[in-house]
Amino acid sequence: AQSVAQPEDQVNVAEGNPLTVKCTYSVSGNPYLFWYVQYPNRGLQFLLKYITGDNLVKGSYGFEAEFNKSQTSFHLKKPSALVSDSALYFCAVRPSSGNTPLVFGKGTRLSVIA
Amino acid sequence: GAGVSQSPSNKVTEKGKDVELRCDPISGHTALYWYRQSLGQGLEFLIYFQGNSAPDKSGLPSDRFSAERTGGSVSTLTIQRTQQEDSAVYLCASSPQGLAGGREQFFGPGTRLTVL
Numbered sequence: 151a152q153s154v155a156q157p158e159d160q161v162n163v164a165e166g167n168p169l170t171v172k173c174t175y176s177v178s179g180n181p182y183l184f185w186y187v188q189y190p191n192r193g194l195q196f197l198l199k200y201i202t203g204d205n206l207v208k209g210s211y212g213f214e215a216e217f218n219k220s221q222t223s224f225h226l227k228k229p230s231a232l233v234s235d236s237a238l239y240f241c242a243v244r245p246s247s248g249n250t251p252l253v254f255g256k257g258t259r260l261s262v263i264a
Numbered sequence: 265g266a267g268v269s270q271s272p273s274n275k276v277t278e279k280g281k282d283v284e285l286r287c288d289p290i291s292g293h294t295a296l297y298w299y300r301q302s303l304g305q306g307l308e309f310l311i312y313f314q315g316n317s318a319p320d321k322s323g324l325p326s327d328r329f330s331a332e333r334t335g336g337s338v339s340t341l342t343i344q345r346t347q348q349e350d351s352a353v354y355l356c357a358s359s360p361q362g363l364a365g366g367r368e369q370f371f372g373p374g375t376r377l378t379v380l
Contacts (some may be wrong), residue, residue: 194307
């Protein structure tokens with residue numbers, strides 16, 4: 151069975167500084183990996199995904215993530231954080247074959263401080 | 265175009281009552297998913313519908329939970345004899361063609377259920 155670990159419940163970063171939100175996964179075979187963001191009182195919004203190809207994936211709002219197969223990680227990054235990036239971030243995984251639905255991590259709350 | 269919509273946005277009920285939560289997926293999306301988001305627990309998969317195939321019910325936590333999808337569009341999640349531990353935000357998502365090819369899911373705003 152697949153699983154996702156987001157080891158940090160909370161990440162605090164100063165505005166303008168780089169940010170990283172960590173994600174590691176476990177899955178049989180090759181993974182499909184996703185990041186979603188949830189703003190207060192809103193549904194989840196898709197940020198980016200890794201399916202195949204280049205290990206560095208670029209997504210919405212200047213976010214990017216790097217797929218590292220040897221470390222089974224898919225950390226979310228942004229070079230310069232904005233206060234408006236403050237939200238709850240979820241990593242998700244599923245195997246590339248079959249019809250198993252996405253499995254989500256518990257989420258990491260990002261606070262960007264002005 | 266319109267996104268995934270869910271109703272009601274908030275539902276407060278008494279322990280033991282039945283509740284129905286509704287989801288309208290994006291038009292043309294053949295796949296529909298229900299998740300539960302509890303505080304500190306992330307998103308828990310409940311059930312998945314894809315076209316006319318039998319639904320994947322592997323995530324339903326008990327037989328008090330059921331869901332149906334009429335006409336391949338609107339879905340209703342029913343919780344019978346609600347318990348306090350059912351209190352959570354119930355999220356619905358849809359995608360164009362199910363899980364093939366790594367397609368992302370589009371989420372609705374959720375229904376916040378509170379069982380007193």
